[in-house]
Amino acid sequence: MEDNNGKFRVYTLSNRCLIEKFSNKCLPAKCGKDQKYWEGSCYYFQRTIKMTWYYARKNCSKQTMTLISLETEREYEFVKKSYFQDKKFPVLIGLTDENQEGEFYWEGTGKILGSFTSWQPGEPNNQGLRENQVHININGWNDIDKNLPSYWVCEKILI
Numbered sequence: 001m002e003d004n005n006g007k008f009r010v011y012t013l014s015n016r017c018l019i020e021k022f023s024n025k026c027l028p029a030k031c032g033k034d035q036k037y038w039e040g041s042c043y044y045f046q047r048t049i050k051m052t053w054y055y056a057r058k059n060c061s062k063q064t065m066t067l068i069s070l071e072t073e074r075e076y077e078f079v080k081k082s083y084f085q086d087k088k089f090p091v092l093i094g095l096t097d098e099n100q101e102g103e104f105y106w107e108g109t110g111k112i113l114g115s116f117t118s119w120q121p122g123e124p125n126n127q128g129l130r131e132n133q134v135h136i137n138i139n140g141w142n143d144i145d146k147n148l149p150s151y152w153v154c155e156k157i158l159i
C-alpha cells in the first residue's frame with residue numbers, strides 16, 4: 001500500500017499487526033475497543049441490532065468507518081464466520097448501485113465491484129426496480145430495498 005507521497009510505507013503480514021516494510025517492525029494495529037483487527041483493517045460487527053442500509057452506514061460513519069468493502073473470498077469467509085454459525089443474517093455490506101443501475105461499487109473505497117462476487121442465483125435482480133443496496137445471506141449476496149433492516153459490518157482500512 002502506498003502513502004500520499006507514493007512511497008511504500010507499511011504492509012500487513014499478520015493478523016495481529018502492521019509490518020513496516022523496511023524496518024520489519026510490528027506496528028500495533030489501532031482499532032477501537034469494540035473493533036477487531038484483521039489484515040490491515042478494523043472491523044465492527046453488529047450482531048444484535050438490525051438497521052436499514054443508510055442508518056447502518058451512518059452508524060459506521062460515527063466510528064469513522066464505512067460499511068464493509070468485501071473484496072476477496074478470504075474477507076468474505078472471515079465475515080461469514082462471525083455471523084452464519086450463530087444464524088445471524090442477513091448482513092449489510094457497503095455495496096450499492098444507487099448512482100447507476102447495475103453499476104455496483106463499494107461505498108467505502110469508491111471502487112467498482114471487482115472480479116470477486118458471490119451473488120445468489122438470479123441476483124442481483126433489482127426487484128421492483130428499487131433494489132440498490134446489498135446484503136449477504138446464508139446463500140450469498142442479494143440486492144435489496146433500502147428499507148430492509150439487517151445486521152451490518154463496518155470497516156476502516158488502516159493502510
Ligand SMILES: [Ca+2]
Nearest residue numbers: 097126131132
Ligand atoms: Ca439496483
Ligand SMILES: [Ca+2]
Nearest residue numbers: 125126142143
Ligand atoms: Ca435482489
